[in-house]
Amino acid sequence: MSQELSFDFLEQFKEQSLALRLLRSPHFALLASFLHRTFLANNRRAIPYQELIDLLEHHLQDIADSYGPELFPKSARAYVDDWINSRCGYLRKYLPLQSDEPECDLLPEIEKALRWIEEMQGRRFVGTESRLKLLLELIDDLVHGTTEDSTTKLATLRARKAEIEQAICAVELGQDIGMSATQIRERLFLLGDLSRQLLGDFRQVEANFRTLDKETRKTITQSSLHKGVVLDQVFGDQDVIDNSDEGQSFSAFFELLMTPQMRSAMRQNLQSLLTHEEARDLLRQDTLLSHLYGYLLEAGTKVNLTRQQITDQLRRYIQEQSQDNKRILELIRDFEAKAHQLNGLDLRSYPDFASLPEQQATLSPLLNRALYQPPQHEQLSSSAAEVASTTIDVDLRTLFEVSHIDEQQLQKQVHGCLNEHQGQVTLAQVIDHYPIRHGLDEVLTYIKLACEQTLPAHIDTTREQQIRWQAEPERWRVLRIPAITFVREL
Numbered sequence: 160m161s162q163e164l165s166f167d168f169l170e171q172f173k174e175q176s177l178a179l180r181l182l183r184s185p186h187f188a189l190l191a192s193f194l195h196r197t198f199l200a201n202n203r204r205a206i207p208y209q210e211l212i213d214l215l216e217h218h219l220q221d222i223a224d225s226y227g228p229e230l231f232p233k234s235a236r237a238y239v240d241d242w243i244n245s246r247c248g249y250l251r252k253y254l255p256l257q258s259d260e261p262e263c264d265l266l267p268e269i270e271k272a273l274r275w276i277e278e279m280q281g282r283r284f285v286g287t288e289s290r291l292k293l294l295l296e297l298i299d300d301l302v303h304g305t306t307e308d309s310t311t312k313l314a315t316l317r318a319r320k321a322e323i324e325q326a327i328c329a330v331e332l333g334q335d336i337g338m339s340a341t342q343i344r345e346r347l348f349l350l351g352d353l354s355r356q357l358l359g360d361f362r363q364v365e366a367n368f369r370t371l372d373k374e375t376r377k378t379i380t381q382s383s384l385h386k387g388v389v390l391d392q393v394f395g396d397q398d399v400i401d402n403s404d405e406g407q408s409f410s411a412f413f414e415l416l417m418t419p420q421m422r423s424a425m426r427q428n429l430q431s432l433l434t435h436e437e438a439r440d441l442l443r444q445d446t447l448l449s450h451l452y453g454y455l456l457e458a459g460t461k462v463n464l465t466r467q468q469i470t471d472q473l474r475r476y477i478q479e480q481s482q483d484n485k486r487i488l489e490l491i492r493d494f495e496a497k498a499h500q501l502n503g504l505d506l507r508s509y510p511d512f513a514s515l516p517e518q519q520a521t522l523s524p525l526l527n528r529a530l531y532q533p534p535q536h537e538q539l540s541s542s543a544a545e546v547a548s549t550t551i552d553v554d555l556r557t558l559f560e561v562s563h564i565d566e567q568q569l570q571k572q573v574h575g576c577l578n579e580h581q582g583q584v585t586l587a588q589v590i591d592h593y594p595i596r597h598g599l600d601e602v603l604t605y606i607k608l609a610c611e612q613t614l615p616a617h618i619d620t621t622r623e624q625q626i627r628w629q630a631e632p633e634r635w636r637v638l639r640i641p642a643i644t645f646v647r648e649l
Contacts (some may be wrong), residue, residue, distance in 0.1 A: 208259055267363040347438060429449065617644045623639050623640070
C-alpha cells in the first residue's frame with residue numbers, strides 16, 4: 160500500500176530523499192545527463208571506478224567545448240568521489256567478490272528519479288488495450304490462485320481451454336489475422352517499459368537485501384535477550400535473507416530464468432520477432448529488447464551473488480558473535496569460581512588471582528634484528544645464454560603459462576564496448592577504447608578469449624585487422640591478425 164502523503168511525511172521526505180536532492184542539486188544537469196547516459200541508456204549494472212572517471216572526463220570535455228571549462232572546474236575524480244559520499248551520494252562504490260578493482264552502481268532512488276524524468280518528456284506511444292489485457296490477466300490469475308473452490312477453478316480452466324481451442328480452429332481454417340501494426344507497436348512499447356521496470360527493481364531488491372542485513376546485525380548486537388531467543392526471532396528457523404519477501408520472490412524468478420526451457424523459448428521468440436518487419440524496426444531501435452535475456456541474466460546473477468555473499472557474511476558474523484560470547488562467559492565463570500574459593504582470604508598472597516592465561520606481552524630487543532644488507536646486483540652474461548641455447552633443449556611451456564593478465568577485467572572491457580556499440584565490436588575498437596598496458600601478452604589474451612569462445616566472437620580469416628599499442632615512449636608496436644568481432648549473446 161502507498162504511503163499517505165501527509166504534511167509531516169513530506170517535510171521529512173523533502174530532507175531525506177536522494178531523488179529530490181538530485182533534482183535540487185546545482186549540478187543537476189551534469190548529474191542527470193551523465194548518469195543516464197552511462198548507466199541507463201547503455202543498460203549497465205555496474206561500472207569499474209576508474210572507467211567511470213574516464214567516462215566523466217570525456218563528458219566534462221564535451222560540456223567544456225560548448226560552455227567553457229569554468230562551468231565545472233574540478234577534476235572528474237573529484238566529482239565522482241563527491242557523488243559516492245555516503246551522506247549525499249548518488250552512487251554506491253563497492254568491491255566485487257573475488258576482485259580487487261572497485262565498481263560503482265546507481266542507487267535505486269536515483270534510477271527512479273531518472274526514469275521519472277524520462278516519463279516527463281512524454282511517451283511516443285501510449286497504449287491502453289495491452290495494459291487493460293494485462294490488468295485483466297493479473298486479476299484472473301490472482302482470483303484463480305487464491306480461491307479454494309475447486310468448481311470455480313475448473314470453470315476458469317475450461318474457459319481458458321475453450322479459448323485456446325477456438326484459436327486453434329481459427330489457425331487451421333486460415334481465419335487468424337494476427338495483430339495489427341498498432342497492436343504490435345503497443346505491445347512492444349509495453350514490453351520495453353516492463354523490462355526497464357524489472358531491471359530497475361533489481362537495484363531495489365539488492366538494496367533491500369543490504370538493509371535487511373544491517374537490521375539483523377543491529378538486532379543481534381543491541382538485544383539484551385539470550386542469544387538463542389534472538390536467533391529464533393531473527394531467523395525463524397531459516398536464513399533471514401532467503402526467508403524475506405524479496406528473497407522468496409527473487410528465488411522464484413531466478414529459478415525460472417535459469418531453466419533451459421525459458422532460455423530457449425525467449426531466444427526463439429526474439430528471433431521470430433526479428434523476422435517481422437514492424438517488430439524488427441522497433442527492436443533494432445531498442446537494444447534492451449533485442450538482448451533482453453542477456454540483460455536479465457546479468458542483472459539476476461549480480462543480485463544472486465550479492466544475496467549469497469550477504470547470507471554467508473551474516474552466518475559467519477553470527478558464528479563469530481557466538482564464539483566470542485562463549486569465551487567471555489567461560490572467563491567470567493572461572494573468575495567467579497576463583498573468587499568463591501578465595502572468599503575471606505588475604506588476596507595479597509595470591510598475585511595471580513586476576514591474571515589471564517596466554518595474554519603475556521613479548522618483547523623483541525632491537526639488537527636481535529639483523530643489520531641492513533644492501534642487495535647484490537647480479538651480472539648476466541649473454542654469451543653464456545647463447546652457448547646454452549645451442550646445447551640444451553629447454554622446455555619453455557611453463558614460462559608461457561605464467562601470466563599477469565586479468566582475464567575477467569578484459570571480459571568486462573569487452574562487455575562495456577558491446578554496450579556502447581549496440582552489441583557488436585571489433586577487437587581493434589576495444590583496444591582503442593582501452594589501450595594496451597601489458598604489451599603483447601594482453602593482446603594474445605584477447606585473442607585467446609575469442610578463439611576459445613569465452614566471449615562470443617566471429618573470426619574472419621579472409622580479412623585482416625591491425626592492432627597498435629605503445630610499447631615505449633615514441634615507439635609503437637603493430638600486429639596484423641585475422642579480423643575478430645565480439646558479439647553479445649542473445
